[in-house]
Amino acid sequence: MIQPASIWEMKPWWCQPWSILLTGAVVVAGSWLLLQRWWITAPAAIGVLAWWLLFLVVVPAAYQAELRAAEAEKL
Numbered sequence: 001m002i003q004p005a006s007i008w009e010m011k012p013w014w015c016q017p018w019s020i021l022l023t024g025a026v027v028v029a030g031s032w033l034l035l036q037r038w039w040i041t042a043p044a045a046i047g048v049l050a051w052w053l054l055f056l057v058v059v060p061a062a063y064q065a066e067l068r069a070a071e072a073e074k075l
Contacts, residue, residue: 003070007063020055024048 004010013019028048031041 003067005067007060017056020052024052 008016025048028041028045031044035041
């Protein structure tokens with residue numbers, strides 16, 4: 001089975017980097033614009049940053065490492 005070189009080739013449009021970034025930015029901006037409370041917006045921003053780190057950095061890096069490991073096993 002041939003694996004896509006990028007994890008993003010397997011994901012639907014709503015799970016692409018641009019949509020993840022846009023959704024996070026809207027959540028933080030919306031929290032501030034609607035509530036104007038830093039003590040609510042700050043945890044929301046921290047949660048969004050953790051979400052971005054996980055889905056935009058950690059998962060793609062793990063996917064690439066898995067591809068390299070699978071390729072090394074073939075050799």
